[in-house]
Amino acid sequence: MARSRLLPDNFTLYLIATVTLASLLPAQGVFADALAIATKVAVSLLFFLHGAKLSREAILAGIGHWRLQIAVVATTFALFPVLGWALSPVLRPLVTPDLYTGILYLCALPATVQSAIAFASMARGNVPAAVCSASASTLLGVVLTPLVLGLLLAQDAAMGDLLGAIGRIGVQLLLPFIAGHLLRPWIGDFLKRRTSVMKVVDQGSILLVVYAAFSHAVIDGLWSQLPLSAMAGLLVVCGVLLALVLSVTVWGSRRLGFSKEDEIAIVFCGSTKSLITGVPMANVLFAANVAGAIVLPLMVFHQMQLMVCAVLAQRYARRPADPALTAAEAAKA
Incomplete structure (x- = not known):
C-alpha cells in the first residue's frame, strides 16, 4: 500500500486553503454580491462542459446491463438515505443540527463520475458499466436528490420549497448540461484536446x-x-456510513451473483458521492447562511x-486473472 494513497490529493489541499481563506477573509458587501x-x-x-464531455456511446454500451444499473441506483438513492435516516438516533448526537442536515444531503447525492471510473479501471472492473452508472447517476440526481432530501428532511425548513428547488436546479444545472451535450458533436473533440482547461474549470x-x-x-x-467534538463526530459519522455502504455493496453483489468485474463497478459507483455535483447543488438548494x-460533511x-477506495481498488487489482478472460484476450491477439 503506497503511503501517498493515504495523503490528501492536491484538490483537497486547495479546498482546505479555500476554507481557510474564507475563514480569515470572508467575502462581504459589494464583493460578495459580485461573487454570487x-x-x-x-x-x-461547469455543467455545460460536463454535458459536452458525456459520451452517448458509453451510456448506450452500459444500459443493457440493467441489473447492475438498478443496483447502483438503489445503493446511491435508497441505501444511503435509509442509512442516514435509520441511524439518526446514533449519528445525530455526534454532530450539530446543520452538520446532520449536511449528512442527510450527502446521503441523497449522486455518485461521483471521474473517481468511480478511475477506481473501477484501476481494480480491473467493468469500466463501460461504471461509465454508464456514474453518468446516469449524475443526471438522475438533478431530480432525485431534491426529492429524496425532501423526504429525509420532512418538516425541516432548511431547504425551502421542493418544487422551487427542482426548478432552480433545472435552470442553473440541467439546462446548461443538456445544451453542452447537444453541442458535443461540434465541441467534444475540442474539449478532449484541452483537458487541462477542463480541469481548471472543474x-x-x-x-x-x-x-x-x-x-x-x-x-x-x-x-x-x-465545537471540536462535532468535528470529531463528523469524522466518525462519515467513516461509519462509508464502511456500511462498502460492506453492503460487496455482500449484496456476491449474493446476487454478479461477476467480480460487475461487483467492482457496483462498489465504486454505489459508495462514492460527487463533490463536483454536490457543492453547486447545495448552493442552489440551501440558504447562503447554512450552505x-x-x-x-461532503468535503x-x-x-x-x-483514500479508502484507492486502497480497495489496489486489493481488487491484485486478484488472480480470470483464466477464461485471459484465454479470450489471447485469442483476440
Missing part, C-alpha cells in the same frame, strides 16, 4: 462556490458555533472515500 453572480456563471459553465468552479458558501457561514458564526455547514466524506 460569478459563482452562478461558473457553475453553469476545480475553479468548486473552489469559488466553497469560498462563497463558507464566507456566508463564517460571517454568521460557523466556527464559533461548531457552508451543509457541504462540510470530509470526499477525502475519506478517495
Whole structure:
C-alpha cells in the first residue's frame, strides 16, 4: 500500500486553503454580491462542459446491463438515505443540527463520475458499466436528490420549497448540461484536446462556490458555533456510513451473483458521492447562511472515500486473472 494513497490529493489541499481563506477573509458587501453572480456563471459553465464531455456511446454500451444499473441506483438513492435516516438516533448526537442536515444531503447525492471510473479501471472492473452508472447517476440526481432530501428532511425548513428547488436546479444545472451535450458533436473533440482547461474549470468552479458558501457561514458564526467534538463526530459519522455502504455493496453483489468485474463497478459507483455535483447543488438548494455547514460533511466524506477506495481498488487489482478472460484476450491477439 503506497503511503501517498493515504495523503490528501492536491484538490483537497486547495479546498482546505479555500476554507481557510474564507475563514480569515470572508467575502462581504459589494464583493460578495459580485461573487454570487460569478459563482452562478461558473457553475453553469461547469455543467455545460460536463454535458459536452458525456459520451452517448458509453451510456448506450452500459444500459443493457440493467441489473447492475438498478443496483447502483438503489445503493446511491435508497441505501444511503435509509442509512442516514435509520441511524439518526446514533449519528445525530455526534454532530450539530446543520452538520446532520449536511449528512442527510450527502446521503441523497449522486455518485461521483471521474473517481468511480478511475477506481473501477484501476481494480480491473467493468469500466463501460461504471461509465454508464456514474453518468446516469449524475443526471438522475438533478431530480432525485431534491426529492429524496425532501423526504429525509420532512418538516425541516432548511431547504425551502421542493418544487422551487427542482426548478432552480433545472435552470442553473440541467439546462446548461443538456445544451453542452447537444453541442458535443461540434465541441467534444475540442474539449478532449484541452483537458487541462477542463480541469481548471472543474476545480475553479468548486473552489469559488466553497469560498462563497463558507464566507456566508463564517460571517454568521460557523466556527464559533461548531465545537471540536462535532468535528470529531463528523469524522466518525462519515467513516461509519462509508464502511456500511462498502460492506453492503460487496455482500449484496456476491449474493446476487454478479461477476467480480460487475461487483467492482457496483462498489465504486454505489459508495462514492460527487463533490463536483454536490457543492453547486447545495448552493442552489440551501440558504447562503447554512450552505457552508451543509457541504462540510461532503468535503470530509470526499477525502475519506478517495483514500479508502484507492486502497480497495489496489486489493481488487491484485486478484488472480480470470483464466477464461485471459484465454479470450489471447485469442483476440
